[in-house]
Amino acid sequence: MPSLKTLRMRIASVKSTQKITSAMKMVAASKLRRAQTQAEAARPYAERMERMLAALAANVAGSPTAPKLLVGNGKDKVHLLVPVTGDRGLAGAFNSSVGRLARATARRLESEGKTVKILSVGRKGRDYLRRDFASGIVGDVTFAGRKSIGFADAHAIAERIVAMQEAGEFDVCTLIYNRFASVISQIPTETRLIPLPVPEQKHDETVGAKAIYEYEPDEETILARLLPQNLAIQIYRALLENAAGFYGAQMTAMDNATRNAGDMIKRLSQNYNRARQANITKELIEIISGAEAV
Amino acid sequence: MPVDLEIVSPEKLLLSRPVDMVVIPAAEGELGVLPRHSPMIVLLRGGTIRLYDGAQVAEQLFVSGGFAEITPARVTVLADEAIPVASVSRAEGEKRLAAAQADYDSADKMDIAAIDAAMDRLQSARAMIEAAQAA
Numbered sequence: 001m002p003s004l005k006t007l008r009m010r011i012a013s014v015k016s017t018q019k020i021t022s023a024m025k026m027v028a029a030s031k032l033r034r035a036q037t038q039a040e041a042a043r044p045y046a047e048r049m050e051r052m053l054a055a056l057a058a059n060v061a062g063s064p065t066a067p068k069l070l071v072g073n074g075k076d077k078v079h080l081l082v083p084v085t086g087d088r089g090l091a092g093a094f095n096s097s098v099g100r101l102a103r104a105t106a107r108r109l110e111s112e113g114k115t116v117k118i119l120s121v122g123r124k125g126r127d128y129l130r131r132d133f134a135s136g137i138v139g140d141v142t143f144a145g146r147k148s149i150g151f152a153d154a155h156a157i158a159e160r161i162v163a164m165q166e167a168g169e170f171d172v173c174t175l176i177y178n179r180f181a182s183v184i185s186q187i188p189t190e191t192r193l194i195p196l197p198v199p200e201q202k203h204d205e206t207v208g209a210k211a212i213y214e215y216e217p218d219e220e221t222i223l224a225r226l227l228p229q230n231l232a233i234q235i236y237r238a239l240l241e242n243a244a245g246f247y248g249a250q251m252t253a254m255d256n257a258t259r260n261a262g263d264m265i266k267r268l269s270q271n272y273n274r275a276r277q278a279n280i281t282k283e284l285i286e287i288i289s290g291a292e293a294v
Numbered sequence: 295m296p297v298d299l300e301i302v303s304p305e306k307l308l309l310s311r312p313v314d315m316v317v318i319p320a321a322e323g324e325l326g327v328l329p330r331h332s333p334m335i336v337l338l339r340g341g342t343i344r345l346y347d348g349a350q351v352a353e354q355l356f357v358s359g360g361f362a363e364i365t366p367a368r369v370t371v372l373a374d375e376a377i378p379v380a381s382v383s384r385a386e387g388e389k390r391l392a393a394a395q396a397d398y399d400s401a402d403k404m405d406i407a408a409i410d411a412a413m414d415r416l417q418s419a420r421a422m423i424e425a426a427q428a429a
Contacts, residue, residue, distance in 0.1 A: 038305075041305060041307070042304060042305060042306070044300075044302050044306075044307040045305075045307075048300075048302060048363065048370050048372055049372060051363070052361060055335065056335065150305070151303075212333060213333045213334055213335045214335075216337065217337060221321075222335060222336075222337050222361065225361070229372075229374075232304070
């Protein structure tokens with residue numbers, strides 16, 4: 001039976017933990033709102049970009065001169081994985097679920113005799129994968145200590161991937177990130193970046209089923225500019241979803257921690273009161289039996 | 295019947311409203327778009343987008359480059375960056391011009407892609423300075 005003093009100390013320490021977790025929950029909630037707004041603001045560009053790309057890609061997909069960013073280089077030997085994770089922990093299984101998916105994918109590719117390279121975005125993903133694939137990590141990017149991420153950050157990563165492709169360092173590129181399904185649910189997802197799966201041309205009531213566009217200067221010049229931009233947009237979207245998902249996961253984790261701390265305080269206080277009552281009863285018995293003996 | 299114009303940057307939707315005519319700086323020359331224009335997808339160079347209500351210029355925005363999709367009822371501009379002409383900074387334009395010039399000078403003259411990219415940036419920076427002067 002722990003003494004009254006140790007019980008009092010444990011209650012105090014759990015209470016201060018609870019204060020911290022509930023503050024972190026509040027901070028995560030406000031950051032989540034900001035991240036969600038940013039993600040929503042970025043959606044229109046991505047949607048319109050996809051629409052243009054669908055029209056363009058349908059035109060050049062079959063041609064032998066189609067850009068490499070669109071159709072790849074025809075090989076399937078070296079895979080570049082780009083796992084996107086948070087830079088910090090205390091967010092439940094958020095980071096490790098991406099890490100796990102990346103590891104499973106890398107293992108599967110290796111067992112098929114392919115080479116795996118990893119360009120990790122986010123500190124936690126790098127730390128997770130370093131244990132098993134230290135030699136495969138060709139680079140990493142972190143935003144640790146940064147307040148917010150902008151399109152320029154995504155653009156820089158995209159440029160790096162384009163340069164790597166031009167140098168022939170990989171054949172297929174896949175992005176792995178947590179898709180933001182809701183505040184409590186983030187789904188680790190793989191998205192192929194290169195070669196790009198051609199988006200379906202959607203029906204558009206203003207121009208008819210399949211619009212026939214005129215291109216100026218020409219399809220290939222436009223695609224040469226559009227594809228790197230699209231790559232940057234895909235990465236930007238992943239970064240934003242990752243940020244929103246991270247704060248969502250952190251909020252949930254901290255909410256659970258706060259509740260657990262509350263339960264623990266309740267249990268400890270009960271023990272404390274019981275022990276205190278037992279002490280009083282014991283003292284009373286001693287006094288009464290002492291008085292009777294006189 | 296006006297055209298629905300949308301100007302979008304990667305970070306957000308900047309402008310969405312009907313206009314009577316819009317002039318966009320396409321890569322091969324300025325393009326005035328009236329309602330019922332035939333469908334086009336064009337590359338943009340650095341320049342000014344002018345929005346017309348009737349015969350009046352209602353708004354001017356500087357874009358540093360991007361793409362535009364034109365359909366009979368709508369114009370969508372995907373701008374790399376779009377700034378109202380009134381707040382374009384001449385100093386920023388000159389800074390970019392100097393950076394682009396340096397890239398151009400240091401680029402390998404046989405590397406056509408690099409030269410083209412540097413020239414696009416030079417052009418975009420000059421357009422920015424012009425836009426700043428016009429404002």
